[in-house]
Amino acid sequence: MTAPAGAVPGTVAGSATPEGAPDGAPEDGRVAVVSGGSRGLGRVLVERLLADGWRVATFSRTANDFTADSERLHPTRFHWEAADLTEPASMRAFVRGVNRRFGRADLLVNNAGVLHQELFLTTAPKRIDTLLTTNLLAPMMLTQACARLMTRQGGNIVNVSSINAIRGYRGVSVYAAAKAGLDGFSRSLARELGAFGIRVNSIVPGFFDSEMTAEVTAGNREKIQHRTPLGRLGTVEEIADAILFLTSPRAHFVTGQSLVIDGGITC
Numbered sequence: 001m002t003a004p005a006g007a008v009p010g011t012v013a014g015s016a017t018p019e020g021a022p023d024g025a026p027e028d029g030r031v032a033v034v035s036g037g038s039r040g041l042g043r044v045l046v047e048r049l050l051a052d053g054w055r056v057a058t059f060s061r062t063a064n065d066f067t068a069d070s071e072r073l074h075p076t077r078f079h080w081e082a083a084d085l086t087e088p089a090s091m092r093a094f095v096r097g098v099n100r101r102f103g104r105a106d107l108l109v110n111n112a113g114v115l116h117q118e119l120f121l122t123t124a125p126k127r128i129d130t131l132l133t134t135n136l137l138a139p140m141m142l143t144q145a146c147a148r149l150m151t152r153q154g155g156n157i158v159n160v161s162s163i164n165a166i167r168g169y170r171g172v173s174v175y176a177a178a179k180a181g182l183d184g185f186s187r188s189l190a191r192e193l194g195a196f197g198i199r200v201n202s203i204v205p206g207f208f209d210s211e212m213t214a215e216v217t218a219g220n221r222e223k224i225q226h227r228t229p230l231g232r233l234g235t236v237e238e239i240a241d242a243i244l245f246l247t248s249p250r251a252h253f254v255t256g257q258s259l260v261i262d263g264g265i266t267c
């Protein structure tokens with residue numbers, strides 16, 4: 001129950017074709033790349049993009065029933081490969097596979113990330129390196145590889161950040177630093193890539209029901225809801241709605257922005 005990129009210590013932290021388009025999508029059909037698309041928010045995005053007629057490529061460390069079913073149901077429009085955020089070079093290899101399969105990339109959603117809660121004074125250097133690699137360096141490498149494909153026809157990049165990037169909480173300082181870096185990266189990259197017709201934005205989720213907060217205690221959940229002006233946690237569908245808005249024609253003049261979706265908890 002939290003943002004895919006947002007947790008508090010003490011809690012566990014456009015449519016191109018009609019919906020239901022047939023699997024024989026045209027070769028110039030749009031291609032979406034979603035990191036971490038086997039479960040959670042990533043899975044919801046993959047499902048909704050496929051329903052809207054996109055061809056979708058995603059990766060995770062291991063396959064699961066969802067990726068197997070998607071390959072069976074959408075043999076010409078779904079692409080999955082194993083890749084690991086702790087190995088940034090695998091991001092480039094994954095995008096090479098996407099290019100071989102689909103020949104382009106029109107949308108990238110940097111959804112995958114790893115949360116670890118621990119006081120900074122006791123965090124081992126190796127853990128710090130892993131957190132920065134998985135939450136900042138690997139998304140940057142994936143973005144670079146996808147952006148090079150997007151220069152051919154334009155595109156859209158959405159980075160999933162966290163309210164930890166804009167509001168301080170104990171125990172997540174390294175994670176917060178990585179997510180804040182992702183926001184800054186998004187703004188600067190929007191300046192660089194605008195000339196190619198590529199938009200870059202970040203989404204900043206607050207607390208919503210997800211695997212990251214499956215172990216949140218009733219007491220902590222009540223505290224979060226009390227601090228949230230809207231009086232509840234968000235849903236994964238609401239976060240997906242915000243991301244898909246940024247990918248739609250209604251947001252064609254939006255770039256370099258960080259859109260906070262948190263029920264008002266940071267206001």
